[in-house]
Amino acid sequence: MRSLALSWLELAGWFGLALVWLSQGRSLVLWWQLAAIWAGFAVLGLLTRHLGGAHSLLLPAALLVGLGWIFLYRLRLEWAAHQFSGFVVGLAAYCVGLMGNWAASRTKYVFGVLAAALLIGTLLFGVWVGGAKAWLALGPYRFQPVEFARVLLILFVVRYLVENKPLLRLGGGWAAAKYWGPLALFMGCILLLLAVQRDLGPALLLFTVYCILSGLVVPARKLLAAYSGLAFAGIGVGLLLFPHLRIRMTAWLHPWEHAEGAGYQILQGLFALNSGKVLGRGIGAGMGELISEVHTDFLFALVGEELGFAGVLSLLSLYLIMAFIGLRLADHTSDPIEKYTAVGIVLLWSVQVFMVVGGIIRLVPLTGMTLPFVSYGSSSLVAQMWMLGILASVGRVRAR
Amino acid sequence: MSSTSRKSFTAILSGFFLILAGLIYWQVIADLSDHPLNPRRYDVFRQPRGAILDRWGTPLACTVRQNGDYVRVYACPSLSHVTGYFHQRYGMTGLERTYNSSLAQGQEVHTTIDLALQQKLEALMEGRVGAAIAMNPKTGEVLALLSSPYVDPNKLDEFWSDYAADPRSPFVNRATRGQYPPGSAVKPFVLAAALADRITFSEERWQDSGRVVLSGRTISNFQSQGWGSLTSLEALANSSNVVFAQLAAKLGPRLLDTLRQCGLGEALPFPLGSAAGKLPPAEQSAYGWGQIGIGQGSLLVTPLQMAAAVSAIANGGQLMRPYLVEEVRGGWRLPRLQRPVVYSQAVPQWTAAAVREGMVLAVQQGTAKGAALPGVIAAGKTGTAETLTGDDHAWFIGFAPAHDPRIAVAVVLAHGGLASETAAPLGGLVMQAALEACTQGGMQIER
Numbered sequence: 001m002r003s004l005a006l007s008w009l010e011l012a013g014w015f016g017l018a019l020v021w022l023s024q025g026r027s028l029v030l031w032w033q034l035a036a037i038w039a040g041f042a043v044l045g046l047l048t049r050h051l052g053g054a055h056s057l058l059l060p061a062a063l064l065v066g067l068g069w070i071f072l073y074r075l076r077l078e079w080a081a082h083q084f085s086g087f088v089v090g091l092a093a094y095c096v097g098l099m100g101n102w103a104a105s106r107t108k109y110v111f112g113v114l115a116a117a118l119l120i121g122t123l124l125f126g127v128w129v130g131g132a133k134a135w136l137a138l139g140p141y142r143f144q145p146v147e148f149a150r151v152l153l154i155l156f157v158v159r160y161l162v163e164n165k166p167l168l169r170l171g172g173g174w175a176a177a178k179y180w181g182p183l184a185l186f187m188g189c190i191l192l193l194l195a196v197q198r199d200l201g202p203a204l205l206l207f208t209v210y211c212i213l214s215g216l217v218v219p220a221r222k223l224l225a226a227y228s229g230l231a232f233a234g235i236g237v238g239l240l241l242f243p244h245l246r247i248r249m250t251a252w253l254h255p256w257e258h259a260e261g262a263g264y265q266i267l268q269g270l271f272a273l274n275s276g277k278v279l280g281r282g283i284g285a286g287m288g289e290l291i292s293e294v295h296t297d298f299l300f301a302l303v304g305e306e307l308g309f310a311g312v313l314s315l316l317s318l319y320l321i322m323a324f325i326g327l328r329l330a331d332h333t334s335d336p337i338e339k340y341t342a343v344g345i346v347l348l349w350s351v352q353v354f355m356v357v358g359g360i361i362r363l364v365p366l367t368g369m370t371l372p373f374v375s376y377g378s379s380s381l382v383a384q385m386w387m388l389g390i391l392a393s394v395g396r397v398r399a400r
Numbered sequence: 401m402s403s404t405s406r407k408s409f410t411a412i413l414s415g416f417f418l419i420l421a422g423l424i425y426w427q428v429i430a431d432l433s434d435h436p437l438n439p440r441r442y443d444v445f446r447q448p449r450g451a452i453l454d455r456w457g458t459p460l461a462c463t464v465r466q467n468g469d470y471v472r473v474y475a476c477p478s479l480s481h482v483t484g485y486f487h488q489r490y491g492m493t494g495l496e497r498t499y500n501s502s503l504a505q506g507q508e509v510h511t512t513i514d515l516a517l518q519q520k521l522e523a524l525m526e527g528r529v530g531a532a533i534a535m536n537p538k539t540g541e542v543l544a545l546l547s548s549p550y551v552d553p554n555k556l557d558e559f560w561s562d563y564a565a566d567p568r569s570p571f572v573n574r575a576t577r578g579q580y581p582p583g584s585a586v587k588p589f590v591l592a593a594a595l596a597d598r599i600t601f602s603e604e605r606w607q608d609s610g611r612v613v614l615s616g617r618t619i620s621n622f623q624s625q626g627w628g629s630l631t632s633l634e635a636l637a638n639s640s641n642v643v644f645a646q647l648a649a650k651l652g653p654r655l656l657d658t659l660r661q662c663g664l665g666e667a668l669p670f671p672l673g674s675a676a677g678k679l680p681p682a683e684q685s686a687y688g689w690g691q692i693g694i695g696q697g698s699l700l701v702t703p704l705q706m707a708a709a710v711s712a713i714a715n716g717g718q719l720m721r722p723y724l725v726e727e728v729r730g731g732w733r734l735p736r737l738q739r740p741v742v743y744s745q746a747v748p749q750w751t752a753a754a755v756r757e758g759m760v761l762a763v764q765q766g767t768a769k770g771a772a773l774p775g776v777i778a779a780g781k782t783g784t785a786e787t788l789t790g791d792d793h794a795w796f797i798g799f800a801p802a803h804d805p806r807i808a809v810a811v812v813l814a815h816g817g818l819a820s821e822t823a824a825p826l827g828g829l830v831m832q833a834a835l836e837a838c839t840q841g842g843m844q845i846e847r
Contacts, residue, residue, distance in 0.1 A: 212408075212411070216404050216407065216408065259437050260437065264437075267435075267437060268437075268439075270426055270430075270432060271432050271435065271437075271438040271439070271440060273423070273426050273427050274426055274427060274430055274431065274432040274433065275432075275433060275438075275440045276427055277427060277428065278427070278428060287439055287440055290439055304423070304427060308427065309423055309424065309427040309428055312423060312427075313420070313423075316416060316419060316420070320412070320413070320416055323408075323409065323412050324409065327401065327405035327408055327409050328401070328405070330402075330404070330405055331401055331402050331405050339404070340404075343404060343405070343408055346408065346412075347408065350412045350415065354415045354419065357419050357423075358415075358418075358419060358422070361419065361422035361423060361425075361426055362422075363418065363419065363422050
């Protein structure tokens with residue numbers, strides 16, 4: 001109890017320091033937002049503890065959101081303000097996650113249906129933004145349904161896998177295919193939907209997490225081979241069908257040869273990272289704002305430039321700590337659905353961070369996704385807060 | 401941890417370390433700062449920048465703020481070959497380039513330049529093509545360095561296309577990179593070599609009929625004038641080709657050793673960079689050596705080399721390493737101080753003293769009469785180097801006061817004509833201005 005209070009005080013201290021720093025040489029119009037982010041997380045912590053959930057995840061999450069807000073503030077006031085409004089909605093999303101009973105048997109397959117409905121809705125009624133039809137408009141508000149759909153999909157997949165585990169484990173042949181078939185068909189349709197919307201990052205993320213999850217629930221060599229084959233086939237077909245995928249591959253493999261074309265963005269990201277060296281150039285001293293999409297896909301490069309290797313090491317360690325805490329929570333629950341949901345959420349975060357950062361440092365192709373909790377994007381932040389709530393609720397003793 | 405969690409965490413941890421390895425490579429090991437597409441390469445233009453100062457602390461280049469932008473302002477256009485320029489579009493040159501990392505961190509570069517002297521030099525060289533260097537012969541400090549024509553670093557935007565189209569190439573630093581045949585200005589060093597090798601002595605008598613035949617070909621004096629009976633020192637003063645062709649022919653390849661020890665044929669270490677010039681091959685006929693002894697043939701030198709070499713004669717034979725920056729200080733870095741460095745013993749001390757007397761004679765009654773100074777004994781030597789195209793190059797090298805030298809100069813006027821009529825008077829004025837600068841500075845320029 002005491003250590004918890006101390007941690008939050010310490011966090012308040014860090015945020016205070018950040019405010020003092022930010023106030024130098026500029027008017028701190030929105031300083032209260034950073035304070036409000038701290039207060040919001042503190043209240044969530046109290047609420048979580050009151051409801052018997054896991055509050056330890058909130059500290060690293062608060063640091064990540066605070067850091068993201070500071071960098072968006074440094075880039076453009078409006079982005080920080082918009083992110084803050086996303087955080088406010090995120091508070092509610094967290095409470096939904098925390099209080100909902102996501103493993104309740106009565107939910108059956110409703111999450112899968114909801115996810116499919118969201119994606120089909122986007123396809124039918126969506127708005128084109130930046131080369132992808134990934135937005136739904138609700139009156140004056142716009143959001144990206146895929147951010148929520150992938151949480152729903154994880155919830156659905158985990159339930160399906162766990163409930164049908166004995167049947168899925170049957171060796172080869174017709175019996176197993178009968179139960180794998182519908183799941184594979186469903187997931188295939190979902191991925192196809194995402195591909196048609198040109199939202200390939202989330203498609204790849206979902207596929208990866210889905211493969212790992214099914215491998216964890218139903219360990220089988222054959223499965224692994226099948227998924228690898230599918231992945232290669234998918235990438236091959238994708239490369240044939242979508243010219244922009246080929247450009248991305250070129251940018252990944254040969255950025256120096258196409259330095260002023262396809263490779264431009266990734267090189268600018270590398271230049272930014274490289275100029276940060278070990279300790280960074282200091283917040284506001286970098287030139288990362290010259291990278292296109294710096295506030296979403298490339299915010300990590302800006303952090304690398306201004307806080308250096310030390311900064312990004314700390315940032316990645318926060319994700320690692322969150323993954324560790326999340327997996328520990330998964331261990332502490334007796335309900336397999338809750339357990340694999342927790343694992344699934346941790347995997348969603350981790351694989352996403354890997355794909356984003358790996359894309360920036362040319363380990364994997366660029367996929368154009370946000371850095372969880374940090375990057376600009378209110379849909380993303382709300383969905384992340386919701387996942388945080390779900391994870392915090394794991395192991396909560398509830399009336400069934 | 402359960403096996404599920406353990407497996408997952410192992411996978412996540414390996415991903416984490418994979419990413420860390422990549423980050424260490426890109427952030428710590430790789431260096432992309434100089435890639436042409438990296439905008440940070442031009443980042444220095446957005447920061448305040450340290451000043452470049454002259455020896456008395458007067459700014460030669462400093463940064464001022466205009467409407468929120470940093471603008472670099474230069475005190476003296478003719479110093480554009482020293483300070484260089486620092487321009488968003490045209491990049492950086494000179495000391496701005498050499499000391500960029502220090503200047504970018506706010507450090508000041510203290511040069512050895514005397515701004516007042518440089519401005520006088522600028523007035524003296526107005527309208528001519530060539531170079532002039534004034535140096536402290538005892539230390540190697542460069543007090544003024546001028547290459548004409550030059551660009552005005554304050555007006556690059558206005559006149560860039562004119563500068564680029566100028567056939568006289570104002571961007572070329574003739575003082576450090578201009579390579580000219582030295583003509584008779586090489587004779588002091590030929591005499592030094594001959595004296596050191598005991599081939600001749602100061603008072604040796606020569607008969608000069610105005611022409612001499614070496615390996616079947618004739619070398620003659622200027623206008624084939626015969627000097628009759630004259631000593632080696634008088635031969636230097638009157639610039640007798642007859643005597644010096646014979647001395648060089650006797651020395652042969654040993655002449656090259658002395659020239660090399662005087663810093664010729666080698667790029668001297670200098671913050672602006674410098675050209676090496678050219679020494680002739682060691683295989684020559686007697687006529688070939690004779691040509692080299694009078695500074696023709698394939699021998700090429702830079703004004704910087706000649707200033708350093710004549711300083712060695714002035715100071716008793718030590719070739720001092722020429723330097724331009726005495727201190728870099730300010731910011732959080734430790735200051736860096738440049739002290740005088742003896743580069744090599746060019747010629748023995750007694751040889752230098754004898755050659756000095758010959759050069760004094762040249763100013764008193766020889767070809768360098770035009771360089772005589774009121775009330776001060778000066779030493780000097782002219783050189784008129786024949787060129788394949790156009791007028792001859794006119795050289796003057798010298799120092800003053802002859803017996804306690806505080807200033808050494810090297811002047812070259814490209815296609816300047818007869819040196820005794822052009823370069824020598826100019827050299828005298830430069831020495832005079834430099835001596836005045838030494839006393840007016842309130843301190844003697846000596847260490």
